[in-house]
Amino acid sequence: MTLHIYNTLTRQKEVFRPIIQGNINMYVCGVTVYDLCHIGHARVLVAFDVIARYLRSQGWNLNYVRNITDIDDKILNRADENAELYSVLTERMIDAMHEDERLLGILPPDMEPRATAYIDEIIAMVGVLIDKNHAYAAENGDVYYRVSSFSDYGKLSKRNPEDLLIDARIDMNLSKEDQRDFALWKSAKTEEVSWNSPWGSGRPGWHIECSAMSTCCLGATFDIHGGGPDLPFPHHENEIAQSEAATGEKYVNYWMHAGAVRVDDEKMSKSLGNFFTIKEVLKKYHPEIIRYFLLSSHYRSPINYSEKSLIEAKTGLERFYMTLRQFPDVQSLPLNDLKNRKYYKCFILAMNDDFNTREALAVMYDMIRQINTLAVTDKAEACLLVGELKTLGDIFGILDSNPEVFMQGGTIVDALDSISSSEIEALISERITAKKNHDFLDADRIREKLLAQGIVLEDSREGTSWRRG
Incomplete structure (x- = not known):
């Protein structure tokens, strides 16, 4: 039976053809960790968790990467509101997110890159875009992507670049050559968290983070890119423009987007009082x-x-x-x-x-x-x-x-039974055997069983290590 995937890029279902036979590289945009995860996040997390479980059950060798955005304007603003370091805020929110995922039975991705760990790679990609005349450093210290330099801009969202220019003129930024241009690097304000770069102290823009992390983890071209319903424009549109301009290669073969979550037939919004975190629903x-x-x-x-x-x-x-x-x-x-x-x-x-x-x-x-x-x-x-x-x-x-x-109406029973090191090692051995036999469902079952008891497995070229989460 042939796998068909609806491709947002082409607006139709297509026969799935992997770049490498039997292998799938999949990148999904993760959470910006400035607040607790809500039911909309759960929709995306569960959808791609099941997709990953299913692909592995069918014998695909899946490499699933889901990033964490741990530096962003929303994060810095919330940290200022809380009078705390941004890194303290993000660590707390990441721990809360992992707890939500564990309770919902969402298996960890194979890789979970954080934006702050890829600053050098982000700076390098911005430099390549400047060298190729796809980006420019402005007088205000920001670096912008030159939208007019990418002829295919708008191909994912099906938006007309000229119409975008009309919309962009509403909020004029005199530092930009073209009001459609978007920030790759943002200059830092005084005492604001920043990193050194050839263009001065600053931090990356949101869009370039995913371009750098995805291509570093999966290569210039990979099979599937997924995300939530709000991401095709501008985030994924900008990812395509940056990545393809930098590498000269097609960025992604299949684009997948989860549908929106509405609450009592209205858009979920804190202002409407219909905003529910995962933790609230789990109660x-x-x-x-x-x-x-x-x-x-x-x-x-x-x-x-x-x-x-x-x-x-x-x-x-x-x-x-x-x-x-x-x-x-x-x-x-x-x-x-x-x-x-x-x-x-x-x-x-x-x-x-x-x-x-x-x-x-x-x-x-x-x-x-x-x-x-x-x-x-x-x-x-x-x-x-x-x-x-x-x-x-x-x-x-x-x-x-x-x-x-x-x-009987039971809810959450957080039974983190004590498990000995020898029992953990025995289960890891069973998992290794299952993977060698291509029984990926059993391997995932063992991993999930350990995770339910607070044991996190970390796979690498050297083998499998574990820690108590």
């Missing part, structure tokens, strides 16, 4: 309910967050757990045992159609109905089907709770 709802709610719509579709929607998600999950509690001893089946099974084929067909989780969940509902019928007529086949269902649940990061606890 009321089991994390699997939130995951299930987010997966119940196609990742590109807008989704409406409301109490009614979450109650419906809870009811939907309860249908699964009511069935699963009849089979407490049945475990997930190995993926290789599922290749010729009817429901698995239907699940794969749905997911290969641009990761259609809504249709895949419908397949899983069909399985529940069949299991309930077979529980009376053919217990052995029912058990096989339950094992198949749990394997599909593993791919989605759901159906892993204790059915009795879930059905």
Whole structure:
């Protein structure tokens, strides 16, 4: 079955063709860590977590990079408001983000670069753009990208550069040659955090951070770039212009964007009082309910967050757990045992159609109905089907709770059981064996199991190390 992905660049579904056979390099724009993560962040994080889990379950060798923006105007402004160092603020917010991810069952990316660790690479890319006449240093100490030098500007967002010029003239900046030009390097104000550069002390612009991090981690051209619904313009448009002008190569082959989250059919906004952090939602709802709610719509579709929607998600999950509690001893089946099974084929067909989780969940509902019928007529086949269902649940990061606890309305149980070093090493050995056997789902299961107990694995060329998170 062939994987198809909707490409924002072409506005159509395309057959996925990797640059290197069997391998996928994917970069997703992460969070700007000046505040707690909200439900909109959860939508993007869960969507690409499931995409990563699914790709690995199908044998792809995925290198998943998701950055952290840890220097930005919003960060500096919030640190000033709090009267704290920007680095103290970002560390606290990163810790909070990782906690949210752990509770929601979001597996860590393979790499999580921070902008402040790539300042030298950012400065080098800005220098290349200046040398190629795609950028210029202004009298105010800023460095701007020269939009008129890139003939394809607007190709992702389908915006007309001339129309952009009209809009840009509303807020005139006399330091710019062209009001469409955007900052690559911002000069620092007195006593403001800064780094030395050939153009004076300053800090990077937001857009150049992702261009430098993505190309350093994945190369000049890579397979997939993802992000939230607000990023095609200007962020990703500017990334394309910078990266392709600097490298002379096509930047990304497939662009993917998650849909927006609305709250009670209105745009989420603090001013409207309908802004919900992940932590606030987790106080009321089991994390699997939130995951299930987010997966119940196609990742590109807008989704409406409301109490009614979450109650419906809870009811939907309860249908699964009511069935699963009849089979407490049945475990997930190995993926290789599922290749010729009817429901698995239907699940794969749905997911290969641009990761259609809504249709895949419908397949899983069909399985529940069949299991309930077979529980009376053919217990052995029912058990096989339950094992198949749990394997599909593993791919989605759901159906892993204790059915009795879930059905009794249990919420978060943060059971970080003590685990010995020898037990950790044994599980790491199992994971290495699973990866050698191309059983990436089992490898991810082991990694997730350790993460749930506060153990973070770090893979490198030298092997796998671990630390208590």
